[in-house]
Amino acid sequence: xxxxxxxxxxxxxxxxxxxxxxxxxxxxxxxxxxxxxxxxxxxxxxxxxxxxxxxxxxxxxxxxxxxxxxxxxxxxxxxxxxxxxxxxxxxxxxxxxxxxxxxxxxxxxxxxxxxxxxxxxxxxxxxxxxxxxxxxxxxxxxxxxxxxxxxxxxxxxxxxxxxxxxxxxxxxxxxxxxxxxxxxxxxxxxxxxxxxxxxxxxxxxxxxxxxxxxxxxxxxxxxxxxxxxxxxxxxxxxxxxxxxxxxxxxxxxxxxxxxxxxxxxxxxxxxxxxxxxxxxxxxxxxxxxxxxxxxxxxxxxxxxxxxxxxxxxxxxxxxxxxxxxxxxxxxxxxxxxxxxxxxxxxxxxxxxxxxxxxxxxxxxxxxxxxxxxxxxxxxxxxxxxxxxxxxxxxxxxxxxxxxxxxxxxxxxxxxxxxxxxxxxxxxxxxxxxxxxxxxxxxxxxxxxxxxxxxxxxxxxxxxxxxxxxxxxxxxxxxxxxxxxxxxxxxxxxxxxxxxxxxxxxxxxxxxxxxxxxxxxxxxxxxxxxxxxxxxxxxxxxxxxxxxxxxxxxxxxxxxxxxxxxxxx
Numbered sequence: 001x002x003x004x005x006x007x008x009x010x011x012x013x014x015x016x017x018x019x020x021x022x023x024x025x026x027x028x029x030x031x032x033x034x035x036x037x038x039x040x041x042x043x044x045x046x047x048x049x050x051x052x053x054x055x056x057x058x059x060x061x062x063x064x065x066x067x068x069x070x071x072x073x074x075x076x077x078x079x080x081x082x083x084x085x086x087x088x089x090x091x092x093x094x095x096x097x098x099x100x101x102x103x104x105x106x107x108x109x110x111x112x113x114x115x116x117x118x119x120x121x122x123x124x125x126x127x128x129x130x131x132x133x134x135x136x137x138x139x140x141x142x143x144x145x146x147x148x149x150x151x152x153x154x155x156x157x158x159x160x161x162x163x164x165x166x167x168x169x170x171x172x173x174x175x176x177x178x179x180x181x182x183x184x185x186x187x188x189x190x191x192x193x194x195x196x197x198x199x200x201x202x203x204x205x206x207x208x209x210x211x212x213x214x215x216x217x218x219x220x221x222x223x224x225x226x227x228x229x230x231x232x233x234x235x236x237x238x239x240x241x242x243x244x245x246x247x248x249x250x251x252x253x254x255x256x257x258x259x260x261x262x263x264x265x266x267x268x269x270x271x272x273x274x275x276x277x278x279x280x281x282x283x284x285x286x287x288x289x290x291x292x293x294x295x296x297x298x299x300x301x302x303x304x305x306x307x308x309x310x311x312x313x314x315x316x317x318x319x320x321x322x323x324x325x326x327x328x329x330x331x332x333x334x335x336x337x338x339x340x341x342x343x344x345x346x347x348x349x350x351x352x353x354x355x356x357x358x359x360x361x362x363x364x365x366x367x368x369x370x371x372x373x374x375x376x377x378x379x380x381x382x383x384x385x386x387x388x389x390x391x392x393x394x395x396x397x398x399x400x401x402x403x404x405x406x407x408x409x410x411x412x413x414x415x416x417x418x419x420x421x422x423x424x425x426x427x428x429x430x431x432x433x434x435x436x437x438x439x440x441x442x443x444x445x446x447x448x449x450x451x452x453x454x455x456x457x458x459x460x461x462x463x464x465x466x467x468x469x470x471x472x473x474x475x476x477x478x479x480x481x482x483x484x485x486x487x488x489x490x491x492x493x494x495x496x497x498x499x500x501x502x503x504x505x506x507x508x509x510x511x512x513x514x515x516x517x518x519x520x521x522x523x524x525x526x527x528x529x530x531x532x533x534x535x536x537x538x539x540x541x542x543x544x545x546x547x548x549x550x551x552x553x554x555x556x557x558x559x560x561x562x563x564x565x566x567x568x
Contacts, residue, residue, distance in 0.1 A: 004070065004085050005497075008038055011066040012081075015059070016045060029494060036075065036082030037090075037490065043079045053079025087486050091477045094493045098548045099472040105552060106495040111152030111503075117318050118144050118154060120330040121250065124161035125237040125257070126170055126191040129244050130381040132332075135364050135434070138425050138561055140330040141250050142508040143362070145559045146499055155322050159314065160257025162234050164307065166195070168216030171229050172208065173198035187236035217304045220262060234259075247388045247418060249561055261313035265305050268312045268349065272298060275348045287345050296341040311342045312349065319355040326358045328506060333363035333431065362506045365433035391417035395450075403568065412565040416450050419562040423449025426560055427512045447516045449562055452553060455519040457568045458526065459550030462543070466532050469547055470540035479541040484528040487521045488545060495552055499559075508560060515556045522549045 009024035016023075026044045030036055042056040049056055057076045064074065073084040098105050120140020123133045140156070148154045173194040181190040202209040219226040238255075245251070269285075272278040277287050283301035297306050318324055329339055339361040347356055395417035399409050406412060425434070427447065445451070463469060480489060491514075498514045501507075531542040554564045 004083075004090075005038060007066065007070055008040065008083055011064055012040060012060055014065065015063040016049065016056075018045070018048070029497070030082070033487070033490070035077065035080075036073075037085045038083040040081040040083070041079065042081060046079075057081050087481065087489075088477065090493065091480050091486070091489050094489050095472070095475070095477060095544065095548070098492070098551075103551060103555060105492075105548075106149070106499055106555065108150045108496055108500065110500065111147060111150045114152050114325040115322055116147050116152045116154045117157060117322050117324045117327040118147070118330065119157045119159045119314075119328065120144070121252070122159045122161060122257075122331070123241060124166065126167070126188070126233045127161075127195065128188050128192055128381055129241050129384045131367050131384050131387050132381070134384055134387075134421070135332070135367060135425055135430070136330050137245075137248060137250055138422050139362070139364055139430055139508060140328075141248070141561045142426060142511070142559060143328065143330070143503070143506060145561065146502050146508070146511065149559060150499055150503060152503075155254065155324075156252045157254040157256065157318075158252040160234075160255060160259075162230075163219075163258035163262065163310065165213055165216050165304075167219060167230055167233070168212040168214070169198045169202065170195055170233060171215040171219070171226050172212045174229055183232075183236065187233075188240045191233065191237075213300075213302055213304070217302055220304055230259075244385050244388070247385070247414075248422070249418075249563070256314075258307070258310045261310045261317065262305075264313040264317060265309045268309055268316065269298060271349050272345070277348060287348070289341060289344050293340060293344070294337065296345045298345075308338065308342050308345070311338075312346060315342075315346050315355070315359070316349060316351070319351055324355065324358055326360060327355070328360050328362050330362045330364070332366055334366070336361065336363055360506070362430070364430040367434045388418060388421060391421050393417070395420065399568070406567060408567075412568060415563045415565045416453060416568070419449040419453055419557070421449075422561050423452070423512060426508045427516075429509050430507060449557075450568075452515050452519050452557055453562075453564055454568055455522055456550055456553040456557070456564045457566070459522070459546050459553070460566060462526075462531055462546050463550070466539065466543055470544050472544065474537070475541040475544045476537050477541070479538050480545060482528065484521070484525040485542075485545065488518075488525045488549060491518045491521045492548060492552060495556070511556055511560060515553060515560075518549060518553060518556075522546075 005024050005027045006020070008027060009020040012018075012023050013020040023040070026041060028039045028041065030039050040060075042053040042060070045051075045056050046053050051059070054076070057079055060081060061074055061076055066074070068086070070086055070089055071083050072086045075082045075084075101107065118140050120143075121133060121137040123129045144154050144156045170191060177194060177197065181194060183190045198208070198212070202212060215226055219230055269278070272287060278285055278298060279288070280286075281295070284297055285299035286295040286297050288295045296308050298309050299305060315327070318327055329335075331339075339359075343356070343359045343361075346359065392414050396409060396413035399406055399413055399416070428434070480486070494514065498510055502510045525545070529542055530538075531546060532539055534542075557564055
């Protein structure tokens with residue numbers, strides 16, 4: 001498709017003698033269409049050109065040579081140059097591109113030959129899969145889909161929390177009270193009761209906590225009893241987790257959790273020893289990271305390893321086996337310090353600079369209850385499976401009220417309920433905290449997942465009513481010159497650019513916002529234009545645009561992990 005940003009950047013580069021790729025990265029799409037289709041902020045050049053932004057804008061405009069076939073007006077507003085594209089060319093280019101690519105509209109080859117590892121979801125074995133895990137699961141899943149759509153080779157890893165002192169606690173609790181709990185019938189709930197109980201005992205008795213730590217050391221050393229119990233906990237937990245993943249449509253390429261690296265940490269420790277920077281401190285083994293950062297603990301006082309050691313072993317393994325260009329870690333912002341320490345220590349592992357530069361933490365805000373932070377230790381959590389099932393139940397209730405004769409109501413309710421939860425999580429900047437509230441999460445009005453699904457269903461029903469899909473050669477682009485049609489076309493044209501912005505910032509909410517904008521622009525188009533019943537040429541043209549909107553809504557929602565119902 002014609003790249004207007006590229007043409008604008010190319011024309012500007014000839015007036016200021018600056019690389020067009022750099023200039024293209026500065027070009028913005030104004031939210032207010034009266035400010036043009038594209039805007040170039042001249043203050044970005046003020047330091048280099050040693051001029052005030054308005055003067056730079058004036059100089060560029062005076063010397064600008066750009067084909068008016070593509071750009072029909074350029075305006076100066078303060079330090080901005082605003083560009084207005086030729087709408088006829090825009091409509092022709094966008095719809096021709098859609099005709100050529102259809103369900104692949106917006107795909108790209110920018111990721112060709114590049115490997116992306118995404119570490120996400122990663123619940124803890126033998127603990128409830130609660131709503132605090134929702135964010136990592138859906139943010140990571142959306143990034144996985146979008147990177148893949150843009151041509152990257154993506155490896156999705158569920159780095160399960162299946163190792164650590166918590167298992168020493170569970171093993172101790174199981175030793176003491178295992179016969180009192182029916183773990184086979186209801187594994188996660190029963191193991192949680194054991195965990196809360198042993199955790200309380202640890203608070204009361206330091207010697208019990210020491211026994212728990214020793215259990216984990218035995219597990220690391222391959223003790224038969226501890227290993228058998230751990231294996232049982234892991235197997236039962238994964239079966240439970242899979243039900244949630246099936247509801248969310250989550251898939252992973254690797255389930256290698258922390259335990260997978262238990263025999264790979266020795267190499268990490270050896271490499272760190274060779275640097276001379278691994279030192280003892282109060283019985284533990286640490287790497288100092290300067291005055292402003294807490295040291296990274298590599299070995300505990302009892303000789304057992306740490307979360308950081310396992311993450312370092314994972315970096316080594318992933319570099320060798322996946323040859324990654326980027327390794328993303330999608331976890332809460334509470335782990336910012338942890339990853340700062342790990343990435344800094346990774347520089348001591350003799351890895352190629354490519355791998356060190358590719359390490360990136362993708363933090364997100366916490367999901368909190370109105371009463372405060374959730375804690376498995378205290379037992380105040382909301383299980384994700386319960387949340388998703390409640391969402392489906394509430395969606396079904398709405399459908400029963402509004403469209404009781406709808407076919408396959410349960411299947412539609414599942415798509416609407418799950419979609420509402422996923423979209424709610426991805427609709428705001430990932431770094432913001434989310435206060436969990438049933439009414440907010442399951443609101444079916446306004447800028448929500450169900451609204452996007454409703455607009456998609458409307459596009460399908462219009463086409464169904466017409467009884468056919470028009471061919472591209474039967475449409476007349478001159479019919480799509482009214483404001484509402486142009487707004488839809490302009491929004492469609494930005495789809496690929498939006499996806500590129502998502503991966504540049506690892507921010508799925510950019511796509512969520514786009515889908516709302518596309519839905520709202522189509523709603524205006526629908527209300528402003530008679531689609532069916534006009535003369536055949538107008539009907540064909542507007543039907544074609546309607547189908548394009550529906551296709552892109554379905555594609556975009558699918559990238560977020562949301563399924564579209566055919567009816568609502």
